[in-house]
Amino acid sequence: MSRSGAYATFYVGNLFFGIPIAIGVEVTKGQEVTPVPLGPKEVAGFFNLRGHIVTAIDMRVRLGLKANVDGPDTVSIFFQDQDALFALMVDRVGDFTLVSEVTFEETPSNLDPNARELIVGVHKLADKLLLILDTQRIVSGIPLVQH
Amino acid sequence: MGNNDQILDEFLLEAQEIFDQLDLDFVELEQNPDDKKLVGNIFRAMHTLKGSSGFFAFHRLEKVAHSGESLLSKIRDGALVLNEEITDALLATSDRLREIVANIKKQRGESSGDDSELIEWLKFLTEGGKAFPRTGKEGAAGFVASPPLEPAALIEATPQETNVVQTSNKEVSPPPSTDVSKPLNAKESPEPERSTEIAAPIKVSVELLDNLMNLVSEMVLARNRLLSFARTSGDLAFNNTVRRIDSVTLELQERMMKTRMQPISQVWTKFPRLVRDIAQETGKRVELIQIGAETELDRTLLEGIRDPLVHIIRNSVDHGIESPGERVAKGKPEQGIVKLRSFHENGMVIIEITDDGAGINVPLVAKKAVEKGLVTPERVSKLTEREIIDFIYLPGFSTKEQITNLSGRGVGMDVVRTNIQGIGGNVDIATSGQGTRLRLSIPLTLAIMPAVFVRCKQHSYAIPQVNLFEMLRYEPKEGVPGVEDFYGVPVFRLRDKLIPLVFLNHQLKLDDQPPPINEPLNIVIVQAAGIRFGIVVDEVLYMQEVVVKSVGPLLKGTPVYSGSTILGDGRVALIFDIAAIALRSGIIAKLADNQFEQDISTAIGADTDEQQMLLFDLLGLERMVVPLDVVDRLEMIDASKIDRRGNDAVVLYGKKIMKLIPLTNYVEGATHKSLYGDETVPVIVHYFKNQPIGFIVKKVHNIVNVSTQSVMITQPQRGIMGSVIVNDSVMSILNVQEILSLSGMGPFNDPDFVHEEGGENIALTMNGEAK
Numbered sequence: 056m057s058r059s060g061a062y063a064t065f066y067v068g069n070l071f072f073g074i075p076i077a078i079g080v081e082v083t084k085g086q087e088v089t090p091v092p093l094g095p096k097e098v099a100g101f102f103n104l105r106g107h108i109v110t111a112i113d114m115r116v117r118l119g120l121k122a123n124v125d126g127p128d129t130v131s132i133f134f135q136d137q138d139a140l141f142a143l144m145v146d147r148v149g150d151f152t153l154v155s156e157v158t159f160e161e162t163p164s165n166l167d168p169n170a171r172e173l174i175v176g177v178h179k180l181a182d183k184l185l186l187i188l189d190t191q192r193i194v195s196g197i198p199l200v201q202h
Numbered sequence: 203m204g205n206n207d208q209i210l211d212e213f214l215l216e217a218q219e220i221f222d223q224l225d226l227d228f229v230e231l232e233q234n235p236d237d238k239k240l241v242g243n244i245f246r247a248m249h250t251l252k253g254s255s256g257f258f259a260f261h262r263l264e265k266v267a268h269s270g271e272s273l274l275s276k277i278r279d280g281a282l283v284l285n286e287e288i289t290d291a292l293l294a295t296s297d298r299l300r301e302i303v304a305n306i307k308k309q310r311g312e313s314s315g316d317d318s319e320l321i322e323w324l325k326f327l328t329e330g331g332k333a334f335p336r337t338g339k340e341g342a343a344g345f346v347a348s349p350p351l352e353p354a355a356l357i358e359a360t361p362q363e364t365n366v367v368q369t370s371n372k373e374v375s376p377p378p379s380t381d382v383s384k385p386l387n388a389k390e391s392p393e394p395e396r397s398t399e400i401a402a403p404i405k406v407s408v409e410l411l412d413n414l415m416n417l418v419s420e421m422v423l424a425r426n427r428l429l430s431f432a433r434t435s436g437d438l439a440f441n442n443t444v445r446r447i448d449s450v451t452l453e454l455q456e457r458m459m460k461t462r463m464q465p466i467s468q469v470w471t472k473f474p475r476l477v478r479d480i481a482q483e484t485g486k487r488v489e490l491i492q493i494g495a496e497t498e499l500d501r502t503l504l505e506g507i508r509d510p511l512v513h514i515i516r517n518s519v520d521h522g523i524e525s526p527g528e529r530v531a532k533g534k535p536e537q538g539i540v541k542l543r544s545f546h547e548n549g550m551v552i553i554e555i556t557d558d559g560a561g562i563n564v565p566l567v568a569k570k571a572v573e574k575g576l577v578t579p580e581r582v583s584k585l586t587e588r589e590i591i592d593f594i595y596l597p598g599f600s601t602k603e604q605i606t607n608l609s610g611r612g613v614g615m616d617v618v619r620t621n622i623q624g625i626g627g628n629v630d631i632a633t634s635g636q637g638t639r640l641r642l643s644i645p646l647t648l649a650i651m652p653a654v655f656v657r658c659k660q661h662s663y664a665i666p667q668v669n670l671f672e673m674l675r676y677e678p679k680e681g682v683p684g685v686e687d688f689y690g691v692p693v694f695r696l697r698d699k700l701i702p703l704v705f706l707n708h709q710l711k712l713d714d715q716p717p718p719i720n721e722p723l724n725i726v727i728v729q730a731a732g733i734r735f736g737i738v739v740d741e742v743l744y745m746q747e748v749v750v751k752s753v754g755p756l757l758k759g760t761p762v763y764s765g766s767t768i769l770g771d772g773r774v775a776l777i778f779d780i781a782a783i784a785l786r787s788g789i790i791a792k793l794a795d796n797q798f799e800q801d802i803s804t805a806i807g808a809d810t811d812e813q814q815m816l817l818f819d820l821l822g823l824e825r826m827v828v829p830l831d832v833v834d835r836l837e838m839i840d841a842s843k844i845d846r847r848g849n850d851a852v853v854l855y856g857k858k859i860m861k862l863i864p865l866t867n868y869v870e871g872a873t874h875k876s877l878y879g880d881e882t883v884p885v886i887v888h889y890f891k892n893q894p895i896g897f898i899v900k901k902v903h904n905i906v907n908v909s910t911q912s913v914m915i916t917q918p919q920r921g922i923m924g925s926v927i928v929n930d931s932v933m934s935i936l937n938v939q940e941i942l943s944l945s946g947m948g949p950f951n952d953p954d955f956v957h958e959e960g961g962e963n964i965a966l967t968m969n970g971e972a973k
Contacts, residue, residue: 087772087773089661089766089773089774089775090661091753091757091760091763091776092710092711092712093710093711093760093762094756094760095756095757095759095760097756098757100774101753101754101766101774101776102773102774103768103773105420106416106417106419106420106423106768107416107751108751108752108753108754108766108768110754110755110757112756137755139754139755140754141754194755197756198759199756199757199758199759199760
């Protein structure tokens with residue numbers, strides 16, 4: 056995964072994340088999600104994006120964070136993985152950010168293990184840290200059979 | 203006739219493609235004479251042509267292709283090596299075939315002509331000869347150099363044999379003279395260009411069609427939203443535009459669906475041959491009857507049913523139909539009959555394969571099941587015939603070694619069922635000593651299916667109509683048992699049968715409330731995985747055709763859902779996989795452990811000893827029944843909508859005109875009275891020759907199970923076939939055939955009339971009520 060380029064950024068809790076915009080990102084607000092009883096807990100549900108079924112992943116659950124109690128304005132960030140469309144449900148969207156290799160650093164070892172498997176590395180921006188997510192891992196790491 | 207024309211057109215198109223490919227192959231073959239694969243391709247092309255020409259009785263084509271094929275097979279097997287002369291001969295063959303086909307295209311039939319020269323040449327080469335004497339080098343060149351397809355020659359030539367004559371003229375002298383002298387020439391010449399140009403269909407990738415389909419369904423959704431605006435808007439022009447968009451969208455959707463549909467005959471065409479071959483191998487005489495070959499279904503589904511059908515037909519002929527001697531001894535005609543019949547019913551395509559053979563040897567199946575340890579001897583005695591037959595679907599029952607002398611099905615039935623269920627269909631078997639009937643219900647298309655929406659908590663879910671059996675609302679009443687407990691399984695009594703219940707909110711772990719005992723329940727009776735059970739939902743919403751979409755990769759471990767769909771308001775709804783729910787809920791295992799006796803009959807009326815009938819009243823004559831298989835729908839029709847057309851009463855029904863028949867006029871003992879007031883009239887709809895016919899009755903009750911043993915054929919009374927005892931009371935059976943012919947719908951020579959066979963009817967039971 057490239058360490059420089061343009062990233063779509065967003066916040067989950069107080070963490071600041073980015074995913075490369077190269078994999079096709081679109082941002083939508085206020086989608087009504089159809090929950091999936093018995094499905095993986097990371098899957099918030101499905102919604103419709105222009106006739107395509109999108110699997111929404113609750114990033115708070117995925118990252119092992121505390122669930123957002125009221126979650127007033129969940130925002131979805133779309134991307135495509137293989138043939139399927141996914142959306143990450145996040146708290147707030149940031150700007151598109153252009154970063155260069157210089158600011159990159161490998162994942163700090165003291166990060167929460169839940170989050171670490173998903174994070175490729177960090178860009179040290181002037182005011183905060185931008186955690187780069189591996190979108191493929193976000194999807195593939197979800198256990199399919201739950202209890 | 204039209205059908206034949208169509209087949210011929212298809213053949214011509216196919217031939218055209220073959221020739222185009224042959225040209226390429228021949229050119230390549232010249233460069234790589236050793237390419238066995240190429241020779242194989244050419245061989246197959248010839249073979250295909252030969253096969254098709256046999257079908258149309260194009261003898262010239264058949265003979266020439268056959269000779270070419272023989273030569274090619276020698277080359278393919280390595281017995282001959284391709285040399286220049288053989289190439290010449292093959293090219294000449296290809297040209298001749300092309301010429302014959304060109305003539306067929308023009309005249310819609312084969313022209314006469316002499317190919318003996320070419321055939322002899324081919325034969326000579328096939329036998330290993332070199333340098334065919336009469337043609338020699340010059341001749342060979344002649345064959346090749348004067349391609350009969352030369353446009354000028356074709357156009358100016360009087361259609362039939364002349365252009366053959368032109369070519370053969372150069373090499374051979376005797377045959378042409380006879381040809382030319384034929385008087386036909388003069389007759390044919392006035393209509394030189396009868397050929398209708400066949401517009402070649404365009405091959406479009408399925409993917410593109412799917413994309414279009416997706417867009418169309420999106421458009422439908424957008425339209426739906428538009429419609430809701432129109433409802434609140436008072437702008438007339440806007441509303442008219444919306445209406446226009448509405449109708450165009452609908453048509454677009456229908457056309458789009460059509461692009462995927464193909465007649466079932468595409469699969470059936472191979473069966474006459476199949477039946478003939480197996481019959482010959484086994485020394486039987488079997489006739490194959492095909493009814494409804496024009497029934498259309500989705501392309502992808504056609505592929506899916508091909509193998510199961512071959513399997514079933516093979517079983518029917520091989521195991522079902524007895525040897526001629528045996529048949530005669532049984533008093534059956536020497537020639538056995540295998541009947542294929544397909545038709546549309548409730549949005550499904552039904553394919554029935556009926557044979558008049560020996561049927562399934564149920565005791566033998568039971569014995570084998572016990573031997574294989576599938577069931578205990580005590581248990582097997584309690585099983586119904588249908589439950590025993592169900593064993594043949596088990597994979598272990600599929601090999602001949604394991605079940606010999608089973609003169610019924612059982613070979614590969616597991617594969618049949620798996621395949622059919624894989625495409626969302628169902629298999630049902632009915633058998634007796636008089637024959638066996640397999641009934642496959644296949645959805646019209648995989649992309650769109652009818653479903654009923656139910657609500658559980660605040661979300662709606664779709665249940666495929668395939669699984670749907672009946673919907674009912676249970677209201678607790680004094681003295682009527684409601685939900686009862688059967689070894690930890692909540693059960694419900696429905697017409698004296700125990701129906702296990704699954705509470706959807708529990709199943710989906712939406713809440714933990716215990717099942718309410720004394721509250722009204724909305725129960726959807728479904729059938730899957732061999733059992734019938736009820737799903738308790740909060741509310742039954744509506745039925746709708748849904749576009750099925752996948753649920754994506756993350757639900758692979760959650761088999762409860764078979765797909766998803768997008769609702770009119772743009773939200774997503776999940777579609778249940780009913781079989782998975784049955785499994786997951788554990789009722790199957792619990793029922794099996796506790797020897798739960800439930801009639802698991804999968805088809806109404808298919809049982810040999812029980813039939814389902816609809817109970818209704820006529821004025822002055824109560825308690826009439828009619829076999830459920832002639833009932834296609836039940837309707838309540840507004841009397842004000844009924845029109846008079848001469849002596850007939852008619853009503854607009856969908857897009858058709860439905861003739862209404864007041865049964866009281868035709869049934870002896872009923873009171874005549876004009877039924878029309880300002881009320882609504884209950885009508886039993888029966889489709890006769892695709893036309894809806896409505897029988898006006900006084901009141902429709904429920905469905906009753908009638909043991910065929912209790913049917914008594916009484917003295918003929920007008921409109922009544924006989925009587926039957928149900929729950930200790932006598933009921934009269936309506937004679938539908940007689941009513942139809944009395945009301946001028948006869949005569950009844952239609953062999954396809956529904957009576958002999960049972961039919962599952964889902965729409966009918968929608969209004970079913972609990973007792």
